[in-house]
Amino acid sequence: MRLYLNGEAVEVEAGTLAGLLEERGLGDRLVATAINEVFVAAASRETQELKDGDRVEVVAPMQGG
Amino acid sequence: MRLYLNGEAVEVEAGTLAGLLEERGLGDRLVATAINEVFVAAASRETQELKDGDRVEVVAPMQGG
């Protein structure tokens, strides 16, 4: 399935958000996620299914002012 | 009928806004009117009926900054 991960078009195997993070090697990372501009809590990643064309954002802590 | 004219309780004969202005000697004055916080155009005063308890405002030009 084809979707957008952090703005880049990618081809993915996984059917769930949790699976996508695994597949991308982000499974154990301290990150937060959103799909199509809506927050998806960590607890919901296992059950959160992905659809073709989803816009997935995966963010991590960074410097800020 | 009893209503409020510029904040004062008054007893009136007239049944229309135009009549009220006449009765109060304001018929020929340069004024604008509102009833119950809603603007009433001069053209509608003849047909604008009054009800008991109406809050009528009659205003005229004054100094302003």
Next chain:
Amino acid sequence: MRLYLNGEAVEVEAGTLAGLLEERGLGDRLVATAINEVFVAAASRETQELKDGDRVEVVAPMQGG
């Protein structure tokens, strides 16, 4: 002899500045002195003779900004 000590007219016995300080109980005080607006060093007090009408100033440390 009559002179002025810190602005006050006083009658004094002593003939020298050192004597005056003794007489006034200021002998052992940490003070500086001037006569007629001229500084008199501590070392010169013994030999500094007084004349009638001299204006003697005796000052001590005080608060300052």
Next chain:
Amino acid sequence: MRLYLNGEAVEVEAGTLAGLLEERGLGDRLVATAINEVFVAAASRETQELKDGDRVEVVAPMQGG
């Protein structure tokens, strides 16, 4: 005789300041004069003798702030 006119070394015939101004074509000009940093009034130019090495300044009206 050799002197300095407005900072430039010049060879002059005239023996007086008035003569110098004539010689230099400044006779009829609206100017003020000084010799060796001292003001020389117009009235004294005729009688003001020049000496070798004099520093003569001849100034005229100019813009100023």
Next chain:
Amino acid sequence: MKKDFYGTALATPLMLGTAQYPSPAVLADAFRESDASVATVSLRREGGGGAGGAFWDLIRDLGVHMLPNTAGCHTVKEAVTTAHMAREVFATPWIKLEVIGNTDTLQPDIFALVEAAGILADDGFEVFPYTTEDLVTADRLVEAGCRVLMPWAAPIGSGLGPVNEYGLRSLRAHFPDIALVVDAGLGLPSHAARVMEMGYDAVLINSAVARAGDPVAMAGAFAKAVEAGATAAAADPMDARDMAAPSTPVIGKAFLA
């Protein structure tokens, strides 16, 4: 470069308030001396004495544009109803929209202001919103249909002059094509000259003239100040610099040391 106000070109960049004068005669004289092109007016309850009519005659005789305000309104509804009454009485689509948000500072409630401005603009009014120097509020007002903005310089009647010159300069820079009028808080002609030098299109003065010891003379002072500032803005002022530069040329100076 000179901007119009909803299609009306003003003869002078001075708008003058009509309140707080010692007498109608002083008011009239002050206007003549001020050369103001606009008079702000308002509405109050008609007591029956007919003061309104007399005032109306006085202002009409001034031969200036009338700009009615919604002074003292604290809600959108109040302001909108007042605007409608003003349009009818003064027979002008112009409305100086004031929605007060704080009774100490008499500053605008910018939230209610933007809402009311949109309602009135849609209803054909030509809105002169009394606002702050806030750029985002200005964007919203322009989106709502305002072609003129009236930022404050300081609280109404304070006479402090611009308390945030940086903000006023920023507003001017961000809205080069909108007519900007500094309203409220100017206390001295030098304040008015300064904002005109900054490129503002006009100023509105009331207390500083009406409450001066000699309102008529002060009206004339403001007239000259705004003209001075407007002229200077167009004459390309020198740049300020930290170091000195001799005005009198040093070349050719006599040596007399």
Next chain:
Amino acid sequence: MKKDFYGTALATPLMLGTAQYPSPAVLADAFRESDASVATVSLRREGGGGAGGAFWDLIRDLGVHMLPNTAGCHTVKEAVTTAHMAREVFATPWIKLEVIGNTDTLQPDIFALVEAAGILADDGFEVFPYTTEDLVTADRLVEAGCRVLMPWAAPIGSGLGPVNEYGLRSLRAHFPDIALVVDAGLGLPSHAARVMEMGYDAVLINSAVARAGDPVAMAGAFAKAVEAGATAAAADPMDARDMAAPSTPVIGKAFLA
């Protein structure tokens, strides 16, 4: 309240410098537009070209008072000799006494200034000393015979406007009977209006006019600004206050909430 300058009343409180203009024609037009009552002038070496005479004719035709300066002088002797030459050429006892003490700021050497002022006053000159806002220096200059003082606002040609408004106000307050002219450092008409509002008797402007993109227009702007400031000072301005006060009366306001 209006002060004279060594017995001469000035028609306007603006003194204008004659240096740095793009052309003599612009200089002449700027003067006409400025309505200035005084022109500052200086002396330079006569090259033989006769420029001096032409300039003299130009200035004389302006029909204003001439105030020669001692610009560029760094010593008492230089300044005194220059003053004597100026008195003869310009046929006036007036002398704007400048003794420069720092080449970066072109500020006065107040020590040499006081000495030179005394020498010249004793010699019958009417001295206009270019000084700082320092009160003690002002005392010395007045003791030396000066009846006019010309404090700076900022370094010559900087255009910064008053860098020490507190000091200028203090000087005004301490010398109510001396004619005070702000000289040097004003860059905008609002600066000039401000110092006039503070009670100064005149301002001297040069760079801000001559170096403007449009010197003639800027001259007119300063003319209006000084008049605005002087008028305001006499019209008893309102006091500034921290809190707001409604200009439009609230009494009688309609209830429409």
Next chain:
Amino acid sequence: MKKDFYGTALATPLMLGTAQYPSPAVLADAFRESDASVATVSLRREGGGGAGGAFWDLIRDLGVHMLPNTAGCHTVKEAVTTAHMAREVFATPWIKLEVIGNTDTLQPDIFALVEAAGILADDGFEVFPYTTEDLVTADRLVEAGCRVLMPWAAPIGSGLGPVNEYGLRSLRAHFPDIALVVDAGLGLPSHAARVMEMGYDAVLINSAVARAGDPVAMAGAFAKAVEAGATAAAADPMDARDMAAPSTPVIGKAFLA
């Protein structure tokens, strides 16, 4: 008099940003030197490099409170979603709510800010809104549930210091019981000391420290400055006055003239 931040008392009134430092080591040293009680942080896309985890460890080791921001968000939706992600990652209900309304000044969009603040407060967030000095906006934010306000002093990263000190003083006076933090625009320790003297409860600094030639030393300078200002505010400063008053008593002075 000392206020808490949603029930949390801060050991020091300094909040320090974590961006723009030459290196993580300098960042860590600056924090230690600054004695800051709060660190602002943000979220960015995880590139896979794991930089996020390393940064997280670095900040956690600082032992300060974390205040995540919504920097760069321009809409309510963006800001709200970002806030939720931040709450999960940083495990705190605190959110520094930024909704940018202008790309030149990076100033808050106060309309979107108030809306987003309400949504987040209702959802259990403890909102630290980045706002202007506008009193009416402050009222709306407090109504929306904010117990802390973070007004700007000047545009983010400008280092200008307070451009509207009058406005900041007015805000402080109108919200005596709300924790007020000056955020954005402070460039020097004296700026920070000044706002603390005005009664502000804390300041947030980032660029002024991170972009200094010596960020660690500058961090220490700000630490002392905020402490100085806070102490002064509590120590009842003398009133300023126009006239002088001798510090050294004149009584008893020797007569030596």
Next chain:
Amino acid sequence: MKKDFYGTALATPLMLGTAQYPSPAVLADAFRESDASVATVSLRREGGGGAGGAFWDLIRDLGVHMLPNTAGCHTVKEAVTTAHMAREVFATPWIKLEVIGNTDTLQPDIFALVEAAGILADDGFEVFPYTTEDLVTADRLVEAGCRVLMPWAAPIGSGLGPVNEYGLRSLRAHFPDIALVVDAGLGLPSHAARVMEMGYDAVLINSAVARAGDPVAMAGAFAKAVEAGATAAAADPMDARDMAAPSTPVIGKAFLA
């Protein structure tokens, strides 16, 4: 970069006056809290009560450098005689030379100051002249032998803070190698931090501490403020700029709009 004071390096850049404290105990506590390196003192007529000796003991126990002043002197003669008496009593060549020229502003008589400074320097004194920001006066004082200058910020005891920051910056720029101490007129720690940021070598405070509601706390506030300012001056502060710059990096920001 750090300058000495006639060969003496000061542990801290704070000089503190000893006048106007509620009690000797408060004075002593304030000094301890202030970490001041210098105490200014004076001379007054000995009444016989021996107060002088008690005060002397108190100050000596503070373990700071003593800087006697000539406060209240109005003539060269007075100041010189007072300086000699001070040198003998306090056993130090240091003298804070004050010659007052105006009783309203208590500002220096710079003419008498320069003369007295020359006399005292020739006589072996190490003169700390209380002066204005005037560059030319500073030149004269340095020529007279002064290696330290103490310009005022505002009238003594006014607490106004620097009324002419431009002048103080100019003085600093023109005398990079002379120890400069701002004396008189500072009212708040932020004022002290500001002048230190400008590169001044120390500040002298008295009224602002002694007349605070809590002098001891205020002494500590000034201690931190001068340290903050001195540290900042050495840490190369960011340049202020008109436009904003994001502190939080925008690159990598999530797209959530």
